[in-house]
Amino acid sequence: MFYLSKIEHKLTLPPSLLALPIGEAIHTELERLFLDKVIANLGLCTSVYDIISIEGGSIFPGDGAPTYLVVFNLIMFRPFPGEIITAKLVSSDADGLRLSIGFFDDIYIPTHHMPNPNHYVPANSTKGTWFWDFDEENDLSFGINYSDEIKFQVQSVSYPPIPVEQPKESKPFAPMLISGSLDQDGLGPVTWW
Known part of the structure; x- marks a missing residue:
């Protein structure tokens, strides 16, 4: 019914979250993006389980927000046939x-x-x-x-x-x-x- 799904995502962190520690800020933004959303063929995201890695932090010209490559695990709800x-x-x-x-x-x-x-x-x-x-x-x-x-x-x-x-x-x-x-x-x- 519930399982972990490993996701790699390019995340643009809003400047309003930059006052927080980087791990907490990224976790907050991941929850905003994925929590209570259905991802086709994966299921319904119920929680951000953990963050495996954070790379980057580049700020592109004309953009005031840093971009990170984040690898993380989501707890997904998708029951299997027969359950x-x-x-x-x-x-x-x-x-x-x-x-x-x-x-x-x-x-x-x-x-x-x-x-x-x-x-x-x-x-x-x-x-x-x-x-x-x-x-x-x-x-x-x-x-x-x-x-x-x-x-x-x-x-x-x-x-x-x-x-x-x-x-x-x-x-x-x-x-x-x-x-x-x-x-x-x-x-x-x-x-x-």
């Missing part, structure tokens, strides 16, 4: 579930990855509840409620291309999407098991 994660239910609609793990909210469980057999009961046009029909003969089904902690298995992690134009009524662009599944034993709300 089991516990999350909270954010929304439930006819297309499936949307989950959150607190710092990341773009986790989706599509309808074809829900426990089978199942059915959906709409509460209104945008919300509803999914049910797992555990024993159809005895009319025994288990609902997925908004207060539930849900265990899911990661199916895929994708990085959609940035749209050129986005209609106003569409949902906000997500630079990283996780698709999950509840269709195995032990998955779903922890209260089921």
Whole structure:
């Protein structure tokens, strides 16, 4: 789920940070640039772990800021396919579930990855509840409620291309999407098991 990623970056340090010790100033600027940002095919940056090396400090003509070549490690969030994660239910609609793990909210469980057999009961046009029909003969089904902690298995992690134009009524662009599944034993709300 979390791993270190070694990055080499040419960093221009703003003059406002030059009063700080160089290591602290560079760490502050790296956090501003990378923290809470998605890097395609690497994941979501959660922290600057350490700085391995700092070289340079050249000031180019016409520029009042020194430029350094910095090698550093970032702590990245990118779950691997097959990993089991516990999350909270954010929304439930006819297309499936949307989950959150607190710092990341773009986790989706599509309808074809829900426990089978199942059915959906709409509460209104945008919300509803999914049910797992555990024993159809005895009319025994288990609902997925908004207060539930849900265990899911990661199916895929994708990085959609940035749209050129986005209609106003569409949902906000997500630079990283996780698709999950509840269709195995032990998955779903922890209260089921």
